[in-house]
Amino acid sequence: MNIHQYINEKIVKNSGNIKAEEQFFPTYRKTIEKNEIITHFGQIERKAYFLISGIIESSIEKDGEIRIIDFVFPNNFICSYTSFLLQTPSEIQTKAITDCEVEYFLKEDLEQAYKTSIVANQFGRYVTERLFISKLKRENNFLTKSAKEVYQNLIEERPEILQKIPVNKIAKYLGIHPESLSRIRAEIT
Amino acid sequence: MNIHQYINEKIVKNSGNIKAEEQFFPTYRKTIEKNEIITHFGQIERKAYFLISGIIESSIEKDGEIRIIDFVFPNNFICSYTSFLLQTPSEIQTKAITDCEVEYFLKEDLEQAYKTSIVANQFGRYVTERLFISKLKRENNFLTKSAKEVYQNLIEERPEILQKIPVNKIAKYLGIHPESLSRIRAEIT
Numbered sequence: 001m002n003i004h005q006y007i008n009e010k011i012v013k014n015s016g017n018i019k020a021e022e023q024f025f026p027t028y029r030k031t032i033e034k035n036e037i038i039t040h041f042g043q044i045e046r047k048a049y050f051l052i053s054g055i056i057e058s059s060i061e062k063d064g065e066i067r068i069i070d071f072v073f074p075n076n077f078i079c080s081y082t083s084f085l086l087q088t089p090s091e092i093q094t095k096a097i098t099d100c101e102v103e104y105f106l107k108e109d110l111e112q113a114y115k116t117s118i119v120a121n122q123f124g125r126y127v128t129e130r131l132f133i134s135k136l137k138r139e140n141n142f143l144t145k146s147a148k149e150v151y152q153n154l155i156e157e158r159p160e161i162l163q164k165i166p167v168n169k170i171a172k173y174l175g176i177h178p179e180s181l182s183r184i185r186a187e188i189t
Numbered sequence: 190m191n192i193h194q195y196i197n198e199k200i201v202k203n204s205g206n207i208k209a210e211e212q213f214f215p216t217y218r219k220t221i222e223k224n225e226i227i228t229h230f231g232q233i234e235r236k237a238y239f240l241i242s243g244i245i246e247s248s249i250e251k252d253g254e255i256r257i258i259d260f261v262f263p264n265n266f267i268c269s270y271t272s273f274l275l276q277t278p279s280e281i282q283t284k285a286i287t288d289c290e291v292e293y294f295l296k297e298d299l300e301q302a303y304k305t306s307i308v309a310n311q312f313g314r315y316v317t318e319r320l321f322i323s324k325l326k327r328e329n330n331f332l333t334k335s336a337k338e339v340y341q342n343l344i345e346e347r348p349e350i351l352q353k354i355p356v357n358k359i360a361k362y363l364g365i366h367p368e369s370l371s372r373i374r375a376e377i378t
Contacts, residue, residue, distance in 0.1 A: 060329055060332060060333060061333075062332065062333035067332045067333070069328060069332070081321065081325070082321075082322050082325055082326075085318055085322065086322070091329060114311065114314075116307075117307075118305075118306075118307045118310055121307055121310035121311050121314055122303065122310050124314045125303075125310055125313045125314040125317060128314060128317040128318050128321055129274050129317050131321050132270065132271075132317055132320050132321045132324060133271050133274065133275070135321060135324035135325055135328060136270070136271055136324055137271075138328055139258060139324060139327055139328060139331075140249055140280060142328075142331045143249060143251065143256045143258070143364065144249060144250075144251035144256070175332065
């Protein structure tokens with residue numbers, strides 16, 4: 001799937017009275033190598049990426065230590081979104097953890113489309129709603145669930161993380177030591 | 190400020206080539222008494238509220254214990270947004286902590302406006318972007334900041350919370366005991 005197909009699938013198909021415009025903003029394709037940093041800490045994010053193949057992680061930093069906040073799989077968007085929206089220095093780093101194929105567009109082109117295109121706005125709203133829902137779920141996890149419960153949720157809801165991400169990275173995502181994760185895994189199976 | 194003024198101020202004024210439509214969806218006014226629950230746990234959220242006066246808190250529950258996740262002040266929107274978007278049972282409770290005056294609209298009227306109005310979509314996108322930014326900031330706080338650092342941020346960024354919210358509720362928001370908050374306050378002043 002590419003961005004245009006995503007918009008047709010998620011937005012245009014579901015809104016009876018709207019006809020797909022051929023292109024809302026220019027998009028570009030790019031290959032990113034494994035371990036390449038896409039957006040650096042402190043960088044102003046000007047691009048939003050759609051992941052066609054591969055896996056990307058986003059992380060934050062405290063006292064030199066990296067905490068992973070998300071793993072992104074194909075057919076999803078990824079960028080440092082607060083930086084992209086506000087044009088402030090990024091508190092997030094995004095990095096390819098496998099070779100990746102992405103399609104991206106520029107903030108200024110999106111802003112231009114937002115001025116005139118209802119579909120572009122529906123698209124931006126839809127993607128942002130999904131991002132919000134996933135962040136609220138994560139807040140809920142932090143406040144009400146143990147690491148074991150969060151891990152059990154991952155098994156049910158995001159099995160691709162368990163299948164495709166190394167254990168040490170899953171531990172960084174859960175905010176626990178790899179040994180604690182091994183213990184949890186032993187308890188569950 | 191009311192919803193129509195909010196849309197004119199935040200959306201229409203900033204988008205050169207768009208003229209304000211008079212009304213995008215019907216809105217209703219309501220008075221809510223102090224301590225009244227607006228949205229209950231498990232309820233399907235059908236309304237989005239704009240707070241004209243008063244203060245509302247939103248919270249989640251674990252093992253019968255309430256954790257406050259936000260305080261909402263006038264000129265902001267509040268609802269159980271995941272429930273509103275997905276029409277799933279609410280994991281969030283919203284409650285008036287003072288007498289409140291609100292304006293609200295219905296999900297079905299908003300969805301109708303989303304189909305045809307670019308301004309309605311710009312509005313929905315703008316509000317959702319702000320909600321996302323605040324949730325990401327909160328995730329960042331959980332992962333990288335101590336309770337003391339989060340409290341110091343509150344002093345700088347949301348002084349109205351310190352001025353208008355009782356200490357025991359601020360402790361519930363920070364996820365610490367009231368005694369720990371007293372210690373932090375003593376250290377800072």
